[in-house]
Amino acid sequence: QSALTQPASVSGSPGQSITISCTGTSSDVGSYNLVSWYQQHPGKAPKLMIYEGSKRPSGVSNRFSGSKSGNTASLTISGLQAEDEADYYCCSYAGSSTFLFGTGTKVTVL
Amino acid sequence: EVQLVESGGGLVQPGGSLRLSCAASGFTFSSYWMSWVRQAPGKGLEWVANIKQDGSEKYYVDSVKGRFTISRDNAKNSLYLQMNSLRAEDTAVYYCAAGSRLSYWGQGTLVTVSS
Numbered sequence: 001q002s003a004l005t006q007p008a009s010v011s012g013s014p015g016q017s018i019t020i021s022c023t024g025t026s027s028d029v030g031s032y033n034l035v036s037w038y039q040q041h042p043g044k045a046p047k048l049m050i051y052e053g054s055k056r057p058s059g060v061s062n063r064f065s066g067s068k069s070g071n072t073a074s075l076t077i078s079g080l081q082a083e084d085e086a087d088y089y090c091c092s093y094a095g096s097s098t099f100l101f102g103t104g105t106k107v108t109v110l
Numbered sequence: 111e112v113q114l115v116e117s118g119g120g121l122v123q124p125g126g127s128l129r130l131s132c133a134a135s136g137f138t139f140s141s142y143w144m145s146w147v148r149q150a151p152g153k154g155l156e157w158v159a160n161i162k163q164d165g166s167e168k169y170y171v172d173s174v175k176g177r178f179t180i181s182r183d184n185a186k187n188s189l190y191l192q193m194n195s196l197r198a199e200d201t202a203v204y205y206c207a208a209g210s211r212l213s214y215w216g217q218g219t220l221v222t223v224s225s
Contacts, residue, residue, distance in 0.1 A: 044217075045217050057213065
């Protein structure tokens, strides 16, 4: 059960779009459309941003979108804002009611 | 308003035990899968365990199987994690989270395993 692979860091200027990848295997990301994305600001609890690959919970900005291709899921943040600076984690269902998180990506707004 | 409040963390020696609690309010606790997720200092998130609405099914990450036990009391709207044979690598902030999507999270409780 190795963690899903994410880039350690991604950066962008205000207003730009950035994409964070999350690579798993055919046993997790590739087998289920059950990838979630979480935002975590320093010292705070994670917050659900995307579930089931591309769905947004009520109250989450439509600047956040999710997709999947094969064993890789992606989170795109468009119109980057200073408040988007945080750590982001993907999480995939891995079968037998277990879950696997990604390694995490630090997003920096330049 | 959904609230999840963890408690029970602290400093414990290697090989020791600790019981974490999570008090839930603002939603129908008995209708939700519940999970524990941990985060070692400066590290990423790790799913630890989850439990079905009625407590009939429980699942664990391999590294805690046989040492940790998740349970719940729907009458008290509470989730628990009994942690035995603790190791240094169990040092982390432990979060409880509600729902199969981990929709709601508490603020976490710090567990430090050290001599």
